[in-house]
Amino acid sequence: MxxxxxxxxxxxxxxxxxxxxxxxxxxxxxxxxxxxxxxxxxxxxxxxxxxxxxxxxxxxxxxxxxxxxxxxxxxxxxxxxxxxxxxxxxxxxxxxxxxxxxxxxxxxxxxxxxxxxxxxxxxxxxxxxxxxxxxxxxxxxxxxxxxxxxxxxxxxxxxxxxxxxxxxxxxxxxxxxxxxxxxxxxxxxxxxxxxxxxxxxxxxxxxxxxxxxxxxxxxxxxxxxxxxxxxxxxxxxxxxxxxxxxxxxxxxxxxxxxxxxxxxxxxxxxxxxxxxxxxxxxxxxxxxxxxxxxxxxxxxxxxxxxxxxxxxxxxxxxxxxxxxxxxxxYEFEKKEQELGFQKRIVRRQYIAIAGVSLILILAIMLGYKFYGLNKSNADAKETLLKLNREINQMNENLESMVHERTEEIAAKNQRLLEYAFFTAHEVRGPLARILGLVELAKIQELRHEHEEIILRLQEAANELDEVIRIINRKLESTKRI
Structure with a gap:
C-alpha cells in the first residue's frame, strides 16, 4: 500500500x-x-x-x-x-x-x-x-x-x-x-x-x-x-x-x-x-x-x-x-567533393596561366640574352686570338730564358767544381808543411835549426797566402757571372 x-x-x-x-x-x-x-x-x-x-x-x-x-x-x-x-x-x-x-x-x-x-x-x-x-x-x-x-x-x-x-x-x-x-x-x-x-x-x-x-x-x-x-x-x-x-x-x-x-x-x-x-x-x-x-x-x-x-x-x-x-x-561529402573538384579545376587554370606567363617572360629574356651574346661574339673571338698570340710569344720568351738560365747554372756548377778541386789540393800542401814545421820547432834538440825552420814557415805561409788570394779572385769572378 x-x-x-x-x-x-x-x-x-x-x-x-x-x-x-x-x-x-x-x-x-x-x-x-x-x-x-x-x-x-x-x-x-x-x-x-x-x-x-x-x-x-x-x-x-x-x-x-x-x-x-x-x-x-x-x-x-x-x-x-x-x-x-x-x-x-x-x-x-x-x-x-x-x-x-x-x-x-x-x-x-x-x-x-x-x-x-x-x-x-x-x-x-x-x-x-x-x-x-x-x-x-x-x-x-x-x-x-x-x-x-x-x-x-x-x-x-x-x-x-x-x-x-x-x-x-x-x-x-x-x-x-x-x-x-x-x-x-x-x-x-x-x-x-x-x-x-x-x-x-x-x-x-x-x-x-x-x-x-x-x-x-x-x-x-x-x-x-x-x-x-x-x-x-x-x-x-x-x-x-x-x-x-x-x-x-x-x-x-x-x-x-x-x-x-x-x-x-x-x-x-x-x-x-x-x-x-x-x-x-x-x-x-x-x-x-x-x-x-x-x-x-x-x-x-x-x-x-x-x-x-x-x-x-x-x-x-x-x-x-x-x-x-x-x-x-555521403550526400554532404559528395557536395563537398564536387565543390573541392571545382576549386581544384580553377586552381589548375590559374597555375597553367601563371606557367605560360612565366615561360613567355623567360623566352623574352633568353632572346635578349642571345642577341647580346651574338653581338659580342666577334669581339670575344678577336680577343681570344690576341690572347693566344700573346701566350705563344710568352712561351717563346720563356723557352729562351730557360735555356740561358740553364747555361748559367751549368757554368756556375763547373766553377764550383774547380773551386772544390783547388781547395782540396792547393790549400792542403802549404798548410801541411806549416803544421810539420811547427811540430819540429817544439823539439828541444833542434834549437840550432830554429832559424831555418822559421824561414821555411815564412815561405810556407807566403805560399798559403798566395793560394788564398787565388781563391778570392776565383770567388770574385764567380760573383760577376
Missing amino acids: KIFAVLVLSVLGLSVTGFAQQSKIDSLLKSLPAVGDPLRRIDQLNDIATYYTRTSVQEAEKTVRESILRAREAHYKKGLADALKIAGVIYYIRSEYTVAIEYYYQSLKLYEELKDFAGEAKILHNLALIFNLNKEYEQAYKFARRSIELKRKLGDSLGVANSLLSVTDYYTHTGKYSQALEAGQTALERYKGLHDEIGISHALLQIGEVYARQKDFPTATAFYKQGLQQAQRIEDYLQIAASYKKFGELFLAGEQYDSACHYLRATIAVAHRHDIRREEVEAMRFLATCFEKTGSLDSALYYTRALAAIEQEIFGRQSKEQIATIQVI
Missing part, C-alpha cells in the same frame, strides 16, 4: 510539474516564426529540441532533423555541431548507442574544426557515458578525463561536475567504491553550489548506486528517494524512469520481489510513454528475472518475449538510422 501511494504521488507530481517544462517549449515555438535570421532560427530550433529530449523524444527528433537540414544548407557549422550533438542524445535515450556514437563523432569533428572547446568537452562527456554503458570502462575513463581537463581550462564548473559523474560511474563498475564516493560527493557539492537541480538529481542517483553495489541498501534507498524527488520537481522523465528502475533493482537484490515488480512496472510505464528505451529495456529484463524468482513463469516469459521484440525493433531502427546517416553523410 505504501508503495502504491508513492507511485500515485509520483504520477501526480509529474502531471503538476509537466506544465512548467512545456511552457518553455511553447514560448520558444511561439516566437520561432518571428526569427528572421537563418542562423538564429537554427539555434532556437536546437534549444527547442533540447527541451523536448526531456519530455518527448519523438518531437525532439523532428525538430533536430529540421535543424540539421537548415544548418547544412546555410553552411552553419556551429549550429550543425549542436544539432548533431542533440541527435546523439536522442539516440542515447533510445539505447541506440551505435547511431548515437556516429552523431557524436560527427559533432566532435565539427567542434574540433571550430576550436569550440566547450562543445568538444560536452561530446567527450557524452561518449564517456555510452562507453560506460557498453562496459568499455577504460575507454570511458579516458574520455571523461579529457573532458574534465578541457572544462577546467575553460573554467566550466558545471561541466566538470558532469564529467565527475562519468568518473564516478567508472570507479563504481571497477569496484573502486571509496574513489567513486569521493568523485560523486565532489560532483554533488558542485551542483548544489551552482543550484543545478538536474545535476543534483543525477549525482544523488549515482551515489545511491555506489552504496547499492556495497549492499548498503538503507543508505542507497535514502539517496534514491532524494534523487527521485529532485527529478520530479524538474520534470526530468529520464531521471524519473532511472530512479524507479534503481528502486526496482535494489528491491530485487534484497529479494523483496513485490516491491521490485511495482517499481519496475512504473519504470516501464514512464519509459514507454516518453520513448526512453534504455530504461524500458533494462526494466523488462529485471522484471522477467523478478517473475522468474517468484515462480510466475508465464509473466517471466511474457516480458522476455516483449524484451526480445523491443530489442529487435531497436536493432532494426538502428540499422535504418545507420543507413540514413550514411546516406546523409
Whole structure:
C-alpha cells in the first residue's frame, strides 16, 4: 500500500510539474516564426529540441532533423555541431548507442574544426557515458578525463561536475567504491553550489548506486528517494524512469520481489510513454528475472518475449538510422567533393596561366640574352686570338730564358767544381808543411835549426797566402757571372 501511494504521488507530481517544462517549449515555438535570421532560427530550433529530449523524444527528433537540414544548407557549422550533438542524445535515450556514437563523432569533428572547446568537452562527456554503458570502462575513463581537463581550462564548473559523474560511474563498475564516493560527493557539492537541480538529481542517483553495489541498501534507498524527488520537481522523465528502475533493482537484490515488480512496472510505464528505451529495456529484463524468482513463469516469459521484440525493433531502427546517416553523410561529402573538384579545376587554370606567363617572360629574356651574346661574339673571338698570340710569344720568351738560365747554372756548377778541386789540393800542401814545421820547432834538440825552420814557415805561409788570394779572385769572378 505504501508503495502504491508513492507511485500515485509520483504520477501526480509529474502531471503538476509537466506544465512548467512545456511552457518553455511553447514560448520558444511561439516566437520561432518571428526569427528572421537563418542562423538564429537554427539555434532556437536546437534549444527547442533540447527541451523536448526531456519530455518527448519523438518531437525532439523532428525538430533536430529540421535543424540539421537548415544548418547544412546555410553552411552553419556551429549550429550543425549542436544539432548533431542533440541527435546523439536522442539516440542515447533510445539505447541506440551505435547511431548515437556516429552523431557524436560527427559533432566532435565539427567542434574540433571550430576550436569550440566547450562543445568538444560536452561530446567527450557524452561518449564517456555510452562507453560506460557498453562496459568499455577504460575507454570511458579516458574520455571523461579529457573532458574534465578541457572544462577546467575553460573554467566550466558545471561541466566538470558532469564529467565527475562519468568518473564516478567508472570507479563504481571497477569496484573502486571509496574513489567513486569521493568523485560523486565532489560532483554533488558542485551542483548544489551552482543550484543545478538536474545535476543534483543525477549525482544523488549515482551515489545511491555506489552504496547499492556495497549492499548498503538503507543508505542507497535514502539517496534514491532524494534523487527521485529532485527529478520530479524538474520534470526530468529520464531521471524519473532511472530512479524507479534503481528502486526496482535494489528491491530485487534484497529479494523483496513485490516491491521490485511495482517499481519496475512504473519504470516501464514512464519509459514507454516518453520513448526512453534504455530504461524500458533494462526494466523488462529485471522484471522477467523478478517473475522468474517468484515462480510466475508465464509473466517471466511474457516480458522476455516483449524484451526480445523491443530489442529487435531497436536493432532494426538502428540499422535504418545507420543507413540514413550514411546516406546523409555521403550526400554532404559528395557536395563537398564536387565543390573541392571545382576549386581544384580553377586552381589548375590559374597555375597553367601563371606557367605560360612565366615561360613567355623567360623566352623574352633568353632572346635578349642571345642577341647580346651574338653581338659580342666577334669581339670575344678577336680577343681570344690576341690572347693566344700573346701566350705563344710568352712561351717563346720563356723557352729562351730557360735555356740561358740553364747555361748559367751549368757554368756556375763547373766553377764550383774547380773551386772544390783547388781547395782540396792547393790549400792542403802549404798548410801541411806549416803544421810539420811547427811540430819540429817544439823539439828541444833542434834549437840550432830554429832559424831555418822559421824561414821555411815564412815561405810556407807566403805560399798559403798566395793560394788564398787565388781563391778570392776565383770567388770574385764567380760573383760577376
